[in-house]
Amino acid sequence: MIKRFNFQVHSFISQQHPRLWRISCSEGEKLYTTTMAGSCTGSFKAADLVIQLSSSPKIKPDVVDFGTVFTDHMLTVEWNANEGWQAPLIRAFRNLSLHPACSALHYGVQLFEGLMVYRGDDNRLRLFRPILNMNRMANSAERACLPAFDQSELLECIRRLIDIDQDWVPHSDSASLYIRPTFISTEPSLGVKKPTSALLYVILCQAGSYFNTEMRVLSLWADPKYTRAWKGGTGDCKMGGNYGGTLFAQYEAASYGCQQVLWLYGEDHQITEAGTMNIFLHWINDDGDEELATPPLDGIILPGITRQSILDLTKKWDEFKVSERYLTMGQLYSALKQQRLKEMFGSGTACSICPVGSIVYQGTNLQLPYQEKHSLSSRITTELADIQHGRSPSDWTYLV
Template sequence: MASLPQDCNNGCLEECMGEAGSNPVMGTLKAKDLIITPATILKEKPDPNSVVFGTVFTDHMLTIEWSSEFGWEKPHIKPFQNLSLHPASSALHYAVELFEGMKAFRDVDNKIRLFRPNLNMDRMHRSALRATLPGFDKEELMECILQLVKLDQEWVPYSTSASLYIRPTLIGTEPSLGVKKPTKAMIFVILSPVGSYFSKETLNPVSLWANPKFVRAWKGGTGDCKMGGNYGSSLFAQCEAVENGCQQVLWLHGEDNQITEVGTMNLFLYWINEDGEEELATPPLDGIILPGVTRQSILDLARKWGEFKVSERYLTMGDLTTALEQNRVKEMFGSGTACIVCPVSDILYKGETLHIPSVENGTKLATRILDKLTDIQYGREESDWTIILS
């Protein structure tokens, strides 16, 4: 049996799960130390409604270097540019990296709002500890991100359907081919204007390919963390879904074909359950489900409404096929930062197409959720879920 790396001794778990930068001798991440180097040449802003998602970037970026010897260096906002990495950097070889995705919105009063960014910072920090990357002060990092958005605020679209996508990323920059906890790392944040996921007229439903031969995540793995490796390994299955005439993958798990996620989204089923109750159900956070910010927001809203049962519970393909046979399914939809909600129309499973009557039922719940969340995001409704840029 191969031995553990020398730096993984009996105290490794405690060391890995500790707050990097908590040692007063080491540098801590402080927004007050932020250095800003403005760009001298500003790019032309594109029409966000015609730009391809994630292909156009703003004038500036945020970078923060870390080392086990000195802790966090001073954060730096600088002109958008390529990164300089050692060819042996652990992010490139062993996927020691993670990312987040959130948005800034220009509201009806021309103020700029972020939607529940504290939940993104919480998840980013949990992912960092799981990846043996350094911990950080979540509030200080958030303040640095706000300063970046403020500097590039003219890139936040003047639209109540488009937004500015924010991509914080943390990578291991250990200059070694050894498989070990990195002694060097970097946070960088880039911004990209994006248009509306849907047309103004309707929510466009998607078809799903459900095949248990591919698994997105497993117990004890990193399915509950937002790591790039989770996404890169999904591409082959996504290509096969397209070859089979479907738009997204419905990820299944276990011998009973538990329904987990759809594409890169969390999944919700609105139905009449086995006990005759009207219910909105989504798989539980058991370690293989990503704790999505939109997922949590939908659960919070539905529980506040109190109009039907709201559950985090296991759902199988057997449960779904039986419910479809008995006409108990109302809607099924995915949820995520990009789309907020995305209705499901069909599922290709074991050579048979299962039709989900989301559209026939008017996508009433999905539309209600979409309207409510966008009202909050664009300031048509005040909520403590948004942070206004000062």
């Protein structure tokens, strides 16, 4: 059944984000997204879900590389301007059939999300803060001019899909099942315009290690000649173009012996993201205070779910300063030189938390400090994993 709550709207969170409201409900205070005109109407309904089980289930292999082995079923929901949303359908995993002029292929009118389902020590399955993923997906859809939908209805459809393919969720702390909701324009005509048809679908895949490396820390290449996102763009949305456009720089980073790109922005070489991750610095700042800092959400930073969870968790500890503020390579270099840098790490859904061990910048290989057993990142990793696997009770988890 869909969870339903009595919501009470309190206020806008900010004038910069007028679609985000702070709302209280029986689960506590949460973020909830509405359309500009109010709550979403005309959405598909989970109650109308049609299920067609596969007649030939696959043999489940051992956990493999991230994103290469998919489960037996997928969720699809079609939309068109004349009839609106159609009934959601769970069916056997299969290829899609698209018109050659589909604007998702020609103009990148598409977006996606990423979240995990974890098998707990009690064998129950848990999603981690999925409401935040649904809200972010709705915001990305509005930016892409794709139709609105009810996030709670989509979440319930996803829950049903996971329930059907639950045997694919690994019995492991080091592996999980990755969920990839995807939303594409299926507009069958050339021309850059608002789509008249679209497809929302969800696929599941086994998720082992995201980075194909035995190293415990990442090496980054920082060069300001490439930019991941810019003010007024779509860097704060989870759209495919934000990622496909990074491949060239990624391969250049590899030629310098680095695994990922540290994306810089502006003349002062602001630190923004690392590969597909949000970035954090744990240091003693210029004022002499111990601080955990990450770049602010100013339009070029993706509002990561793990990022937000790290901020919420460490602020609750109240042991050091936690800030969202601009960070530059000059500040990082000074802190490293003066031995004020404790650690630098990236965060994301697929990778969780990844410490950074070195950065190639302006011809210099900067070696960053890292203590595997006593670092802040290892402490955060443990606490988040305990929540995700049900060892620590939390209203951040959603039982399947």
